Amino acid sequence: MNDLSSDKISFTNLIDDVVDQNRCVACGACDAVCPVNVIKLDNFVPTLTGDCIECGICYNNCPRTDFDDQTLEESIxxxxxxxGERLTGVYSEVYAAKAIPSDIQERAQDGGVVTALVSQFLDEGGDAxxxxxxxEERPWLPKPVVARxxxxxxxxxxxxxxxxxTLLGLKKAVKEDKLEKVAVVGTPCQMRGLTRLTIGPMKNVKYRDAVDLKVGLFCMETFSHDSFIEYLGENDxxxxxxxxxxxxxxxxxxxxGEERLHRARLKKVKGLIRSCCDQCEDxxxxxxxxxxxxxxxxxxYSTxxxxxxxxxQALESAIKSGLIEAGPIEDFEKGETLVHKLAEMKKSSH
Ligand SMILES: Cc1cc2nc3c(=O)[nH]c(=O)nc-3n(C[C@H](O)[C@H](O)[C@H](O)COP(=O)(O)OP(=O)(O)OC[C@H]3O[C@@H](n4cnc5c(N)ncnc54)[C@H](O)[C@@H]3O)c2cc1C
Ligand code: SF4
Ligand code: SF4
Ligand code: SF4
Structure with a gap:
């Protein structure tokens, strides 16, 4: 990794230390923070489109360069x-919860808590x-949406x-649409990028001021989109x-809908996992x-x-509005749940 105290840091350092090491998660943080707007994600790969002024801002906001857990935890x-929090990160409360509205339940992955939380955020005056x-064109190709x-x-x-x-969506919301109060939903790596660009040493004050709520997802892996689509085709x-x-x-x-089209053991799809996920501890x-x-x-239910x-406060206000019901998860503090087991797997694979 680069010695941040000495030479100027340029886009080349980002490529050398992150992209070429298969560490890039394609979060979009580098594109979102570049002050001269010369980074674009091209098919999920950061690419230089103009003259780099060697400011080091992209490098310092990337979730995959030296991430200072202790300092960031202290400041949060x-x-x-x-x-007891070694595997989970700092937390104060834990619940099994679910969304109450039927339209959320119908579309949600699990308990619909994420959608209920951000729906409440909009009801309370959040901009997006x-x-x-x-x-719209390519099936199951995700894209960030600024949902208002x-x-x-x-x-x-x-x-x-x-x-x-996801952080390209944040760029659109804050830099292009000039929104002042936004929530962001994302994977652990995206939450790390977001944390750096809101409170890190080279943070962006516009993002710091605009991001009001960070809703993180648990995540064990993501698949490369091209391999995923190819795999589905091979399996009819x-x-x-x-x-x-x-x-x-x-x-x-x-x-x-109710019909199951395909079922496979997880090891059959392991080859689709992006290499950056092998290097992820969160x-x-x-x-x-x-x-x-x-x-x-x-x-x-959602954990x-x-x-x-x-x-x-976000959870309490969604419960108060009748959007979410929540109950305890017994014995979470013992550290023996699947959350702990999977988190241990991630941390011990390094
Ligand atoms: C790639 C991935 C891997 C996961 N792996 C695990 C796991 O191993 N174990 C586990 O317990 N949970 C995992 N989760 C979380 C789980 O799938 C649900 O997202 C979570 O339980 C919330 O459910 P919900 O019903 O409350 O969410 P919903 O109400 O359905 O809302 C889900 C939210 O996540 C957003 N979202 C969906 N996909 C992505 C994405 N790729 N990037 C950013 N945002 C996204 C949606 O836009 C939506 O806002 C994973 C999630 C993702 C995205
Ligand atoms: S953020 Fe700075 S170092 Fe990175 S590409 Fe832009 S100008 Fe270059
Ligand atoms: S900031 Fe995100 S998209 Fe940019 S190099 Fe780092 S991981 Fe990749
Ligand atoms: S495992 Fe999930 S959080 Fe980790 S790098 Fe992959 S997508 Fe990001």
Whole structure:
């Protein structure tokens, strides 16, 4: 990794240390922060489109360069994680929860908590939420959407197992649309990029001021989109017919409504996983205000880790509005749930 204290840092350093090392997650942070706007993601790969002024801002906001966990945890929580939080990151409360509105339940991946939380955010005066929608032309190609209305966040519910460059959506919302109060939904790597660009040493004040809520997802892996589509074709699955993909209990599923189109052991799809995910140690979106996944809760429920005061307030207000119901997860503190097991797998693979 580059010695940040000496030479000027340029786009070349980002390519050398991140892209060429197969570490780039395609979050879009570098594009979103470049002050002279010379980075574009070309088919998920950062590319230089003009003259780099060697300011180092892209490098310092990338989630895959030296990420200073301790300093960032100190600035978010006033403390670093304790031994019981080694695998999960700092949190204050944990729940099994689900959304109550039927339109959210119908489209959601699990308990619909993410969609209910961001729907409440819009109801309370938030300008927009950055979510992962789908391209109109290419089936199951995710794209960041700046959703300003409840129906748009409901439309974007459900898990896409290939990457969406979420922070390009943030760039559009804040730099182009000039929105002042936004929420962002994303994977752990995206939450890390977002954290750097809102509170890191080379943060961007526009993003710092505009980002009001960070909703993180649990994440074990994402697939490369091209390989994923190829795999579906080889298994006679037309992606255009799929309404939901799912990974649960070691199996990968494709559904069309109530019909199951495809089922495979997870090891059969392991070859589709992006190489950057092999180098990832964050399962539970450790830098979000509130993190949501499915493991450790019953079917139809989401596991919710409340991390910050802002996350707590977002959950409480969604419960108060009748959008979410939440109950305890027994014995989470013992550290023996699937959340802990999967997080351990990620951390110990390095
Ligand atoms: C790539 C990926 C891998 C995951 N792996 C696991 C896992 O191993 N274990 C586990 O417990 N949970 C995992 N999750 C989380 C899980 O699939 C659900 O997202 C979570 O339980 C929330 O469910 P929900 O019903 O509350 O969400 P919903 O209400 O359905 O909302 C989901 C939100 O996530 C956004 N989103 C979907 N796909 C992406 C994407 N690729 N990038 C950014 N945002 C996206 C949607 O736009 C929507 O806003 C994963 C999620 C993703 C995206
Ligand atoms: S952010 Fe700075 S270092 Fe990175 S490409 Fe733009 S000008 Fe170059
Ligand atoms: S900021 Fe994101 S898109 Fe840019 S190089 Fe780093 S990981 Fe890749
Ligand atoms: S496994 Fe890690 S790097 Fe891969 S998409 Fe999930 S959070 Fe990002």
């Amino acid at each position: 929580h006033g403390r670093t994680r304790n031994e 939420v950055i979510v992962a929608g789908l391209d 209305a409840r129906k748009e966040v409901v439309q974007a519910a459900g898990t896409k197992y290939t990457p969406s460059p 699955v037309d992606p255009a017919n799929v309404t939901k993909f799912e990974i649960k209990k070691g199996r990968f599923y494709a559904h069309a 399962f539970a979106s450790e830098y979000a205000d509130i993190s949501v996944g499915n493991v450790a809760s019953p079917p139809g 919710v880790l409340v991390r910050t005061e802002r996350g707590k």
